[in-house]
Amino acid sequence: MDNTNDTRVLEITGLDKFRGTTQVLQGIDLTLRAGERLALLGHNGAGKSTLIKAVLGLIQTEGGSISICGSRPGTGAARTHTAFLPEAVSFHPALTGHEQLLMFARLSGETADISALLQRVGLSEAMHRRIGTYSKGMRQRLGLAQVLLGRPKLALLDEPTSGLDPISRQDLYAIIDELAAQGTAVLIASHALTEVEARTDRIAILRRGVKVADDTLANLSTNAGLPVKLRLRATEAQADQLAQQTGGCRINGASVEIRCAPQDKMAELRRIAALGDVVVDLDMVPPRLEDLYRHYSQEEPS
Amino acid sequence: MRILAMTRSELLILRRNLWIFMATLIMLAFALALSFAGSAPTGTLGVDMLTISVASMTTLSVYLAPLLALMMSFDAIAGDRERGSLALLLSYPAGRGEILVGKFLAHLAALSIAMGIGFGTAGAIAAWFGSAGADSLVALARLVATSILLGAVFLVLGYAISALASSTTSAAGLSAGLWLVFVVLFDLALLGAVVMDSGGAFTQSVFPWVMVANPADAFRIWNIAASESVALASVMAGAASALPGWAAPLSLLAWPVVGFVLARAAFGKVEP
Numbered sequence: 360m361d362n363t364n365d366t367r368v369l370e371i372t373g374l375d376k377f378r379g380t381t382q383v384l385q386g387i388d389l390t391l392r393a394g395e396r397l398a399l400l401g402h403n404g405a406g407k408s409t410l411i412k413a414v415l416g417l418i419q420t421e422g423g424s425i426s427i428c429g430s431r432p433g434t435g436a437a438r439t440h441t442a443f444l445p446e447a448v449s450f451h452p453a454l455t456g457h458e459q460l461l462m463f464a465r466l467s468g469e470t471a472d473i474s475a476l477l478q479r480v481g482l483s484e485a486m487h488r489r490i491g492t493y494s495k496g497m498r499q500r501l502g503l504a505q506v507l508l509g510r511p512k513l514a515l516l517d518e519p520t521s522g523l524d525p526i527s528r529q530d531l532y533a534i535i536d537e538l539a540a541q542g543t544a545v546l547i548a549s550h551a552l553t554e555v556e557a558r559t560d561r562i563a564i565l566r567r568g569v570k571v572a573d574d575t576l577a578n579l580s581t582n583a584g585l586p587v588k589l590r591l592r593a594t595e596a597q598a599d600q601l602a603q604q605t606g607g608c609r610i611n612g613a614s615v616e617i618r619c620a621p622q623d624k625m626a627e628l629r630r631i632a633a634l635g636d637v638v639v640d641l642d643m644v645p646p647r648l649e650d651l652y653r654h655y656s657q658e659e660p661s
Numbered sequence: 662m663r664i665l666a667m668t669r670s671e672l673l674i675l676r677r678n679l680w681i682f683m684a685t686l687i688m689l690a691f692a693l694a695l696s697f698a699g700s701a702p703t704g705t706l707g708v709d710m711l712t713i714s715v716a717s718m719t720t721l722s723v724y725l726a727p728l729l730a731l732m733m734s735f736d737a738i739a740g741d742r743e744r745g746s747l748a749l750l751l752s753y754p755a756g757r758g759e760i761l762v763g764k765f766l767a768h769l770a771a772l773s774i775a776m777g778i779g780f781g782t783a784g785a786i787a788a789w790f791g792s793a794g795a796d797s798l799v800a801l802a803r804l805v806a807t808s809i810l811l812g813a814v815f816l817v818l819g820y821a822i823s824a825l826a827s828s829t830t831s832a833a834g835l836s837a838g839l840w841l842v843f844v845v846l847f848d849l850a851l852l853g854a855v856v857m858d859s860g861g862a863f864t865q866s867v868f869p870w871v872m873v874a875n876p877a878d879a880f881r882i883w884n885i886a887a888s889e890s891v892a893l894a895s896v897m898a899g900a901a902s903a904l905p906g907w908a909a910p911l912s913l914l915a916w917p918v919v920g921f922v923l924a925r926a927a928f929g930k931v932e933p
Contacts (some may be wrong), residue, residue, distance in 0.1 A: 415752045418932045435754050443752040449744045453677040454670065466665030466753040489677075503750075 667763020688779025734819025
């Protein structure tokens with residue numbers, strides 16, 4: 360397996376999964392290349408964890424196929440290539456962090472520098488304490504340390520930021536970036552929308568087991584055609600007048616909000632510039648991930 | 662290698678939560694109590710002290726070995742699943758069979774330590790007080806070995822329960838039920854059947870085989886039949902004499918294998 364950026368690490372085609380009579384995954388197609396960071400978004404119950412478990416070979420699927428570097432999920436080769444961070448990960452409380460990580464290293468046949476890995480995730484002081492004494496965030500860090508074992512080709516992270524404080528989140532994404540830089544394809548299932556925005560190359564949105572979007576953030580916003588919001592601040596007591604002139608609506612004492620399509624943005628800006636001194640200030644709010652997410656996860660797929 | 666990784670980790674857990682220490686202490690306490698309680702009739706019957714304590718320790722082990730084994734194994738899969746660490750464990754290259762064997766080796770080692778030290782000390786004390794013949798030493802060694810085998814049966818049955826149960830709590834409940842059925846109710850039911858039958862065809866030909874099919878009874882029969890001096894005046898002694906010598910060992914050796922296959926199949930169905 361060569362390490363060019365075009366290498367397909369994960370390839371899912373037409374995946375179906377039923378739980379009883381309800382279909383929890385429906386014709387999912389998903390491709391992930393080496394070094395790519397993909398955010399998998401969706402509400403609780405949208406099928407994110409199910410999809411991850413299918414890729415891990417932990418559950419049976421009824422249709423479609425999954426290939427991890429050419430191997431079927433659950434085979435020895437596939438498991439060797441894959442690292443996994445479960446949602447709200449936990450370990451046996453009687454072991455220390457060091458012992459637990461050593462066991463995982465032995466299970467995967469790696470001779471990693473355990474202490475250095477634990478230091479990397481910020482557990483150097485706690486590594487010889489029992490996991491039972493760890494906080495939720497520390498357990499999550501330990502979970503992350505085992506992802507870093509043995510340079511996986513594919514890393515599946517299920518809600519990796521749950522239970523982490525903001526600084527830890529920064530560390531987490533720094534580690535994810537490192538993983539991607541060494542050629543690991545990273546899939547991050549999340550509903551912490553604002554974080555994945557800047558930190559991923561591509562965004563896929565699941566809605567009730569159906570993939571409703573899969574593209575870069577820029578393309579997603581263009582296709583969604585969500586309005587750009589222009590927020591103008593008017594001079595004293597002229598907000599009403601400004602609202603009438605621009606066709607926007609007052610949002611507080613002195614501000615007016617205008618929504619316009621992305622392609623009309625420049626024309627709108629020129630119009631506003633022509634208004635002269637009435638406009639004191641202007642803020643432009645492009646559609647954010649929340650808006651996109653809401654757009655794609657509520658609307659029926661066309 | 663992967664199996665040993667699993668075993669090492671499990672042994673560490675058993676040591677850390679004092680399981681090995683407590684189990685050894687329990688075995689030691691019971692074995693010593695029975696040795697000294699059993700020493701009273703020594704001499705008057707012309708049987709050496711160790712022989713008598715082996716007989717009472719056999720009765721003890723029928724109850725304790727399955728209990729100790731189930732206490733370890735009921736949690737083996739259900740516990741990991743409830744904590745949420747099973748999915749992670751299964752995402753590693755180790756197969757489910759390897760995980761099960763790894764845990765089994767650790768649990769078996771813990772049982773062996775408890776049995777070996779507990780019964781061994783009782784034997785040493787009897788020998789120290791000067792009444793332990795070569796025969797009774799063989800009987801003691803057999804008791805230790807068969808107790809470990811009996812434990813192994815209930816370890817693998819416990820894994821099967823642990824894989825099938827929906828939670829740790831229900832696994833614990835089912836294990837208690839399993840223990841009750843194999844160790845207590847099975848014998849009661851058989852005894853009832855024998856009384857009803859009053860020496861008919863069932864008692865003559867079917868009863869011994871049904872009895873030896875139960876690993877707990879196979880354990881008793883093996884220990885009793887093999888050493889004549891340990892024979893107990895009971896229905897069992899009669900039944901034991903009606904069976905060929907290989908029946909009890911075969912039952913006790915086959916059960917761990919059958920149980921393991923069951924446990925592996927049940928574990929294979931687990932979707933964490």
